[in-house]
Amino acid sequence: xxxxxxxxxxLNGVRTRATVPVEMSALAMxxxxxxxxxxxxxxxxxxxxxxxxxxxxxxTCSCLMFAVDCEDRDxxxxxxxxxDPLGEKLERAFVECGAVQCGFCTPGIVVxxxxxxxxxxxxxxxxxxxxxxxxxxRCTGYVKIVDAIEMASRNDA
Amino acid sequence: xxxxxxxxxxxxxxxxxxxxxxASGKTxxxxxxxxxxxxxxxxxxxxxxxxxxRRIDVSKARALPGVHAVLTAADVPYQRPLGVGxxxxxxxxxxxxxxxxxIAAVAADSEEIAAAALAxxxxxYEDLPxxxxxxxxxxxxxxxxxxxxxxxxxxHxxxxxxxxGDAExxxxxxxxxxxxxxxxxAVGEAESxxxxxxxxxxxxxxxxxxGVSGIIAEFGPSGNLTLYSNTQVPFLHKREFAEILGMDxxxxxxxxxxxxxxxxxxxxxxxxxxxxxxxAKATDRPVKLVFSREEEFVASPxxxxxxxxxxxxxxxxxxxxxxxxxxxxDNGAYTSWGATTPFVMMQTISSLYRxxxxxxxxxxxxxxxxxAGSFRGYxxxxxxxxxxxxxxxxxxxxxxxxxxxxxxxxxxxxxTTPQGMQFKTCGLKDCLTTAAAASHWREKxxxxxxxxxxxxxxxxxxxxxxMLHVGGGAKIYPSDGCGTxxxxxxxxxxxxxxxxxxxxxxxxxxxxxxxCEELGLPLDAVTVxxxxxxxxxxxxxxxxxxxxxxxxxxxxxxxxxxxxxxLAAAAKLTGLPEVELELRGGHIVRAATGEALMSLAKLLxxxxxxxxxxxxMTTNYYEPxxxxxxxxFKGDVSAAYAWATQVVExxxxxxxxxxxxxxxxxxxxxxxxxxxxxxxxxxxxxIVMGQGYAITEELIVEDGVVRNPGFRDxxxxxAPEIPEMDIHFIETMDGEGPQGAKGVGEAPAICMAAAxxxxxxxxxxxxxxxxxxxxxxxxxxxxxxxxPGGTG
Numbered sequence: 001x002x003x004x005x006x007x008x009x010x011l012n013g014v015r016t017r018a019t020v021p022v023e024m025s026a027l028a029m030x031x032x033x034x035x036x037x038x039x040x041x042x043x044x045x046x047x048x049x050x051x052x053x054x055x056x057x058x059x060t061c062s063c064l065m066f067a068v069d070c071e072d073r074d075x076x077x078x079x080x081x082x083x084d085p086l087g088e089k090l091e092r093a094f095v096e097c098g099a100v101q102c103g104f105c106t107p108g109i110v111v112x113x114x115x116x117x118x119x120x121x122x123x124x125x126x127x128x129x130x131x132x133x134x135x136x137x138r139c140t141g142y143v144k145i146v147d148a149i150e151m152a153s154r155n156d157a
Numbered sequence: 158x159x160x161x162x163x164x165x166x167x168x169x170x171x172x173x174x175x176x177x178x179x180a181s182g183k184t185x186x187x188x189x190x191x192x193x194x195x196x197x198x199x200x201x202x203x204x205x206x207x208x209x210x211r212r213i214d215v216s217k218a219r220a221l222p223g224v225h226a227v228l229t230a231a232d233v234p235y236q237r238p239l240g241v242g243x244x245x246x247x248x249x250x251x252x253x254x255x256x257x258x259x260i261a262a263v264a265a266d267s268e269e270i271a272a273a274a275l276a277x278x279x280x281x282y283e284d285l286p287x288x289x290x291x292x293x294x295x296x297x298x299x300x301x302x303x304x305x306x307x308x309x310x311x312x313h314x315x316x317x318x319x320x321x322g323d324a325e326x327x328x329x330x331x332x333x334x335x336x337x338x339x340x341x342x343a344v345g346e347a348e349s350x351x352x353x354x355x356x357x358x359x360x361x362x363x364x365x366x367x368g369v370s371g372i373i374a375e376f377g378p379s380g381n382l383t384l385y386s387n388t389q390v391p392f393l394h395k396r397e398f399a400e401i402l403g404m405d406x407x408x409x410x411x412x413x414x415x416x417x418x419x420x421x422x423x424x425x426x427x428x429x430x431x432x433x434x435x436x437a438k439a440t441d442r443p444v445k446l447v448f449s450r451e452e453e454f455v456a457s458p459x460x461x462x463x464x465x466x467x468x469x470x471x472x473x474x475x476x477x478x479x480x481x482x483x484x485x486x487d488n489g490a491y492t493s494w495g496a497t498t499p500f501v502m503m504q505t506i507s508s509l510y511r512x513x514x515x516x517x518x519x520x521x522x523x524x525x526x527x528x529a530g531s532f533r534g535y536x537x538x539x540x541x542x543x544x545x546x547x548x549x550x551x552x553x554x555x556x557x558x559x560x561x562x563x564x565x566x567x568x569x570x571x572x573t574t575p576q577g578m579q580f581k582t583c584g585l586k587d588c589l590t591t592a593a594a595a596s597h598w599r600e601k602x603x604x605x606x607x608x609x610x611x612x613x614x615x616x617x618x619x620x621x622x623x624m625l626h627v628g629g630g631a632k633i634y635p636s637d638g639c640g641t642x643x644x645x646x647x648x649x650x651x652x653x654x655x656x657x658x659x660x661x662x663x664x665x666x667x668x669x670x671x672x673c674e675e676l677g678l679p680l681d682a683v684t685v686x687x688x689x690x691x692x693x694x695x696x697x698x699x700x701x702x703x704x705x706x707x708x709x710x711x712x713x714x715x716x717x718x719x720x721x722x723x724l725a726a727a728a729k730l731t732g733l734p735e736v737e738l739e740l741r742g743g744h745i746v747r748a749a750t751g752e753a754l755m756s757l758a759k760l761l762x763x764x765x766x767x768x769x770x771x772x773x774m775t776t777n778y779y780e781p782x783x784x785x786x787x788x789x790f791k792g793d794v795s796a797a798y799a800w801a802t803q804v805v806e807x808x809x810x811x812x813x814x815x816x817x818x819x820x821x822x823x824x825x826x827x828x829x830x831x832x833x834x835x836x837x838x839x840x841x842x843x844i845v846m847g848q849g850y851a852i853t854e855e856l857i858v859e860d861g862v863v864r865n866p867g868f869r870d871x872x873x874x875x876a877p878e879i880p881e882m883d884i885h886f887i888e889t890m891d892g893e894g895p896q897g898a899k900g901v902g903e904a905p906a907i908c909m910a911a912a913x914x915x916x917x918x919x920x921x922x923x924x925x926x927x928x929x930x931x932x933x934x935x936x937x938x939x940x941x942x943x944x945p946g947g948t949g
Contacts, residue, residue, distance in 0.1 A: 040188070050367060107180075
């Protein structure tokens with residue numbers, strides 16, 4: 001139905017090509033074209049953070065970005081954090097601290113936390129709360145999410 | 158000699174079993190599943206709040222390439238009414254009664270084609286006078302919402318009392334009514350030294366599950382239907398689907414992929430679910446139907462909005478004398494669980510404190526507004542908001558400290574209330590004193606009163622509220638039970654098949670923990686299967702804070718049966734009496750010394766590969782010892798009751814009306830802590846959900862239209878806004894509870910709005926009877942300013 005374009009980018013360290021409709025979001029491309037479903041749709045308008053990915057080092061709501069704008073960029077999704085030392089540390093901390101309930105917001109918050117901790121390696125709790133203010137969670141009341149990010153920020157974690 | 162010390166899992170901080178896959182993004186929710194050959198379903202909803210449908214033309218939509226089916230009511234003559242009130246068909250053919258109403262549905266090769274097809278459907282309406290103010294619904298000449306003759310439900314078992322209204326009631330816009338009485342309120346009023354009487358207005362909020370609603374329906378070659386569903390009540394759903402579709406329930410299988418939040422929203426069946434099945438049937442292809450967030454706001458249920466009048470009296474010494482409560486429930490266009498919240502509301506009115514005389518009435522009226530479902534707390538947030546403000550008002554009028562007022566009237570263990578609830582354990586007084594001490598209640602409360610008249614922009618105050626909620630299931634359905642199947646393989650690995658659903662609350666982990674505790678096994682020796690009606694035994698569903706209590710007791714029973722069998726076999730092999738043996742650390746041990754006699758795996762193999770050739774497989778069905786209420790709503794409806802007190806400290810900016818939650822001190826009678834990590838998470842999450850209800854959230858419905866269907870304008874609490882939380886557990890060790898535990902899922906959200914109202918009053922001297930406490934509302938209350946164009 002619609003005009004398509006072939007684009008090339010780096011996804012979780014792997015050179016990737018994808019053919020996408022020009023109106024498709026980066027979120028839809030990840031989920032429907034590439035087949036990585038860890039990045040979630042929960043609002044589609046950049047309000048909840050469930051679709052957070054890292055694009056060229058910046059955390060981004062993938063629902064607000066066109067797929068075609070991923071051309072020549074470096075993308076990291078939750079699936080890419082499994083082999084990243086800080087990402088792995090964060091995932092373990094989220095499990096141990098009880099930061100996961102239904103889990104739907106979790107990948108977006110883990111990605112946001114990874115991005116944010118790299119810029120703020122020794123945060124206070126209040127700073128962590130500000131760091132994830134763009135991510136909504138309906139289950140946990142955020143306390144244990146902050147615990148987890150705090151734990152992951154410690155060198156001994 | 159190898160010695161294994163006695164150890165316990167109870168009360169430990171145990172990580173959720175499903176957390177690693179969720180934290181790494183590997184969990185596949187319904188949104189993440191695709192079946193081969195799958196089509197995409199979309200629903201056309203009404204653009205009017207109340208209208209007759211004169212004509213629907215789907216010919217252009219049907220002609221669009223990539224469209225496999227376009228259905229209207231005319232295409233599914235076999236559809237039957239659904240939901241609690243059985244007062245709506247999935248696809249509406251004659252008339253629409255709210256903006257969410259489903260008129261047509263499309264199945265197409267892609268979401269985009271389905272959306273394009275919807276845009277090609279032509280609908281001609283004849284508008285009818287709208288009814289969007291519940292207060293108008295009962296007036297003579299009001300528009301009638303339900304004037305139709307629906308086909309009778311296939312097997313309608315009316316809930317009595319509190320049953321949905323009949324056609325005659327519907328002609329007067331009455332969906333349901335509830336009446337309860339104890340004692341004689343006239344006598345109580347005559348004995349009163351003080352009487353307070355107020356109206357309270359409770360608003361619309363909605364669940365905002367992060368995972369939007371969705372379903373996949375697929376018919377197999379033999380006509381069997383498989384549903385990938387987010388339901389909280391798979392076994393009730395199975396039966397209801399069978400009724401709506403005219404199918405044999407035995408041919409329906411419900412698989413529940415992990416659920417992105419429930420909170421009560423998935424307790425009823427909604428039109429989109431059978432509509433997806435109609436599309437799958439029409440196309441003979443799997444069909445996936447997932448909401449957009451906007452659709453989720455418009456077409457999923459809300460919390461029940463309530464207009465409530467409460468009249469309460471007390472003697473000079475603070476003893477409560479009577480309560481009269483009348484409510485008007487805006488039922489919306491159709492009847493779901495929201496209309497039945499009086500079941501819970503009247504318990505708080507009658508039994509949170511000792512009140513000799515009580516009268517309760519609810520009328521739930523039809524309007525053209527969105528309809529309310531069940532939502533964590535189930536009417537109790539609304540009832541507690543009124544009751545706990547009145548406790549403070551009475552205390553203030555009598556010159557008593559609100560804490561003393563509550564302690565004076567608090568229930569004790571061993572009491573049976575006039576409504577028939579038996580409090581075998583009751584930690585209310587401990588909750589009150591614990592929360593008060595930890596929050597420095599007396600000092601802060603008195604200091605705030607003294608500071609009310611002093612100058613200063615920022616005012617601090619504390620407020621308390623307590624709550625009573627079912628904590629041992631609720632006998633609403635014919636059975637309140639849960640089944641368990643347990644099998645242990647040759648390597649001492651357990652498979653726990655339970656009817657209890659995991660919706661993020663952590664039941665999977667707590668059930669595994671309880672079984673391991675009985676059998677002396679580590680948690681990694683368990684696989685929990687809890688999401689497939691073809692495998693798991695019956696359970697009534699995730700509601701009424703019941704899963705740990707009911708599912709837990711069921712699992713423990715199955716484990717004990719297995720243990721009996723294992724120890725009998727071990728006694729034969731070791732020549733020791735069974736009472737001298739125990740299971741610890743995957744071994745059979747001497748109970749007295751902990752000496753390991755043999756591994757459990759070895760014992761199981763010797764049972765299996767012997768002349769007896771036995772496997773250890775057990776089943777158990779647990780039905781709590783609770784009772785259905787009688788026609789007067791009396792009866793011991795739960796096997797245990799949960800209690801809590803929360804003290805909220807606020808800071809009110811008197812120049813902007815902004816209310817900041819500084820700290821919440823919560824004391825909860827939970828029976829016993831099973832998984833400390835999990836229960837803290839439930840309470841923290843409930844507190845913040847209650848904070849949203851109190852301060853930030855409101856679904857704005859004007860003339861039947863939701864005006865803020867998105868997170869930009871519907872304000873959920875974010876991480877920087879949460880209060881400091883100080884949580885205390887009162888362990889009353891309930892005799893019927895699994896390891897002494899009671900339910901806690903709903904409790905933490907219930908007190909927050911009431912306690913916040915009391916705290917604002919303590920800080921400023923101004924009491925507000927209407928939620929939410931937005932800056933605008935608080936500012937107006939403080940400055941007695943009127944809303945533009947209104948009477949506020």
